[in-house]
Amino acid sequence: MILLFLIASFSISAYDTPNDAGSSITLKFSSSLPFISGEVMRKNSDGEFERMASICSSDSSWMDNFTVDGVEYFYKIVLTTEEGIVTSETVSAVSSPQWFHKGRTIMLVMVILVCGFILFFIREARGGKELYVRPIAGIEALDEAVGRATELGRPIMFITGIMDMDDLQTIAGITILRRVAKKAAEYEAQVLVPTSRSLVMTAAQETVKEAYYDAGRPDIFNPDNIFYLTDDQFGFAAGCDGIMVREKPGAIFFMGSFYAESLILAETGHSTGAIQIAGTAMPSQLPFFVTACDYTLIGEEFFAASAYLSRDPLQLGSLKGQDWGKLIFFALIVVGTVLMTFGITVIRNILMVR
């Protein structure tokens, strides 16, 4: 009679873990009675129950991450109470993967919206519509810096940061390198590009080579000017510093992803008297570039630079589309904050990504 009462006060359910890639079943249980210890037992259709895990009184769920999709598993929980051993009813479930993660619906919506805006504005730009981009001081100084280095008869130094080609900032830096190299080729100046990653060196060599071809000066392209130093952060910084003080470049560009070496590089460049332009989206390093460089492209200005410089419809349309994306977030924050002030959390909840 007591055992029957105990079983009645213990509930258990098993179901396929939602929004996952399969191989997982979740067990939910609740007990209104205190127990000393508990064990989760599992078996498949033709096997014997075996112990899978121990549970304590504060647990209310347990996840079995070692299931085979499509196979039915049976679970029960064995509790040790002061009155004796209590076994729950047996429940079963089958695990399977889900194609769509419902907790990430907002991500899908935002990707569609932002990409939709971008595609729309690219189409507009290609159709001949003039898309405005506001002036950005650092970008307008790029040509000036190249010109100044040429007048001084000194090379130009371009550093793409210390990260690899899988970093978007490095890719953005390489895009700006193309513009700088083309201008340098027109002025018959040399561009030195020390890199800390072999892949970046390869990409930079290709980019500079194409820029010199575009400018009609492939004859003055020197692949040895784009070279690998080391993957080591401070080894790279020491190498760049040495080049700065020996080659005395007239203009130095820091365009990419930088970490603790940023101030070492920018300060050394500053001491050589070179005009310095930096661009990065690393919030922790921006203060150093703002302090030690003549111009700094802050965060997204850095990514907007290539669109501004090239006036390419594809990039201009992307920039305009991203602005509309920002406008959506601006509106969401304004509306969400007002509602939140009155205790309504609907917008905040919508933005939750699980």
Next chain:
Amino acid sequence: MVQIIGIWVASLLTLCIFSFLYKDNPFYKFAEHLFVGVSAGYWAMYSWYNILVPNLGRPLFIEHEFILVIPLILGILMLLRLFPKVGWLSRWPLAFIVGMTSGYYLVTFLQTNALEQARATIIPLNHINNIILIIGVLTGLLYFFFSTRHKGGIGFAARIGRMFLMVAFGASFGYTVMARISLLIGRMYFLLGEWLHII
């Protein structure tokens, strides 16, 4: 004995690097070239033993995970740069890396840099700190609007946003300088303590 030699080498190399504070000199050049060379060699070995062998060599040639033939081919294509006639083939793995990276990070950045940030900014306007935070975020966001002329009200708001950015940079600058000073203290402690035993 080996430890003492190690401390002496590290200390002398540290002084060589510090000598750059005066000006470029042969001691700095020696330390710089040694540092660059040793670190390049170290990373080459690190890449071989920690990336290529466990992620490609062993799974492909011992465990026969033949899907890894694809990155192997892409890697070989990259090495074709060494041969000018077929060097253009190295653009394929580069294009793959750039394209894959852009697509992969679109989702990651949208979640971490946009949705989570926006969500964290939605706070009730019941405290002066919250109000300052909201104004800072919204005006900062306006500063990064590129397709609108920064004139009139938008221009004014963008200037406010720029001021917020500069205040944040100033705070970050001070914080990081303090961290760098602690690094310097660590190095001085090594020189004066472990090497010279003065402190």
